[in-house]
Amino acid sequence: MKRQVVALDSVSLAGENNVNAISKALPSKFQVLGIGEQSHGTSEFFAARLLLIKALAADPAFTKIGLEAPMAEVDQLNDYLLEGRGDLKVILRSFRLYSYECTEFVDLVESVGRIGKARGKAIRFFGFDMQSPFRSLQNLRDSGVASDISDSLKNLMHYYELLNNEVYNHSFSATDFAELKTLSDQVLVKMSGKAEGSELVRKSIRNYRQFLLLNDSRYAHAMDVQSEIRDSLMAENVLAEMEPGKKMVILAHNAHLQRTPNIFSKSTGSYLARKLAGSYQCVGLTTSYGFYTAFNPKAGHITDKNNVFAGDSTTWEYHFSKLAQPVFFFGTGALKQQIQGTLLPGRYRLLAYGLADNQFFDGALINDFDYILHIRQTSGNQSVYLK
Numbered sequence: 001m002k003r004q005v006v007a008l009d010s011v012s013l014a015g016e017n018n019v020n021a022i023s024k025a026l027p028s029k030f031q032v033l034g035i036g037e038q039s040h041g042t043s044e045f046f047a048a049r050l051l052l053i054k055a056l057a058a059d060p061a062f063t064k065i066g067l068e069a070p071m072a073e074v075d076q077l078n079d080y081l082l083e084g085r086g087d088l089k090v091i092l093r094s095f096r097l098y099s100y101e102c103t104e105f106v107d108l109v110e111s112v113g114r115i116g117k118a119r120g121k122a123i124r125f126f127g128f129d130m131q132s133p134f135r136s137l138q139n140l141r142d143s144g145v146a147s148d149i150s151d152s153l154k155n156l157m158h159y160y161e162l163l164n165n166e167v168y169n170h171s172f173s174a175t176d177f178a179e180l181k182t183l184s185d186q187v188l189v190k191m192s193g194k195a196e197g198s199e200l201v202r203k204s205i206r207n208y209r210q211f212l213l214l215n216d217s218r219y220a221h222a223m224d225v226q227s228e229i230r231d232s233l234m235a236e237n238v239l240a241e242m243e244p245g246k247k248m249v250i251l252a253h254n255a256h257l258q259r260t261p262n263i264f265s266k267s268t269g270s271y272l273a274r275k276l277a278g279s280y281q282c283v284g285l286t287t288s289y290g291f292y293t294a295f296n297p298k299a300g301h302i303t304d305k306n307n308v309f310a311g312d313s314t315t316w317e318y319h320f321s322k323l324a325q326p327v328f329f330f331g332t333g334a335l336k337q338q339i340q341g342t343l344l345p346g347r348y349r350l351l352a353y354g355l356a357d358n359q360f361f362d363g364a365l366i367n368d369f370d371y372i373l374h375i376r377q378t379s380g381n382q383s384v385y386l387k
Contacts, residue, residue, distance in 0.1 A: 041293030074127030304380025
């Protein structure tokens with residue numbers, strides 16, 4: 001491995017020296033590049049993603065960044081960056097995903113805005129997830145609908161506000177979901193004419209229909225079915241954003257972006273790899289030890305001092321930590337050719353949303369990702385909810 005890695009500066013992770021070093025190692029022939037993370041609460045992973053974005057920005061074909069966040073809510077980022085509309089903190093709060101409400105993601109968004117201005121061509125954000133109904137319903141209500149439709153949309157939004165916990169946990173009762181679905185179907189039928197003339201309306205309807213499908217009460221306790229629905233829809237949403245001759249980056253958890261299904265996810269990356277073959281590439285971000293930010297039930301609040309456990313010799317992270325270089329990048333293809341027949345580690349870290357005591361799971365890391373960016377020691381991100 002020592003001969004394969006690109007050594008990176010650990011002091012200034014997104015600095016110019018690293019940008020220059022990694023630009024030569026990144027793939028040039030792709031349409032979609034997934035950049036993962038082992039947890040949603042790691043400070044250095046935000047900097048690593050910004051590094052990769054900076055390295056790609058010189059290519060004018062790179063035009064979009066997709067987020068594992070609701071479609072309609074993410075569109076507001078473009079209003080903020082391109083037109084100065086809205087308050088960034090309010091926009092991020094609307095995602096209803098506390099991992100985006102941190103100093104590091106604010107810096108990433110602002111940096112993308114500066115990169116776009118410097119190169120004279122903006123990079124737009126888009127969401128490819130569907131876990132919130134609120135902004136899509138508000139978009140439909142703001143689209144100039146008749147008063148009866150507006151009232152129905154207002155009622156739906158109020159209903160969801162009352163069912164706030166159910167929205168977060170995807171756990172609607174059969175009775176609640178049936179009422180929501182009946183009212184939603186009535187509204188969407190009436191909205192069909194509006195969709196013909198407005199891209200925003202079409203996208204909001206698609207976002208909301210996907211939210212309903214994901215939250216169908218029949219699947220409330222079938223996590224494998226929910227995972228398959230969510231990952232396949234996220235892949236569809238990424239594909240819908242593709243444009244001829246253009247490239248994009250998508251940001252999500254490693255588990256969603258790897259090329260194979262895993263214990264937590266049917267893997268958006270596996271759907272994209274089947275559809276796009278080599279035009280889909282993915283980078284896994286990994287760490288050996290440190291801390292991450294998540295809600296800690298014992299503490300009763302979000303803390304940045306949750307332990308990233310050091311793995312044993314059966315884990316990839318253990319062996320990565322033995323290299324003299326604290327931060328490095330490598331392509332898995334060349335490594336696979338060199339180590340054929342070698343007994344390899346069989347586990348690597350997957351930190352799902354929230355606190356986890358069991359952090360390592362079976363997997364062939366170098367088969368699941370095209371590239372790895374490893375940071376030996378990491379810290380929790382600076383959430384606005386830290387006490």
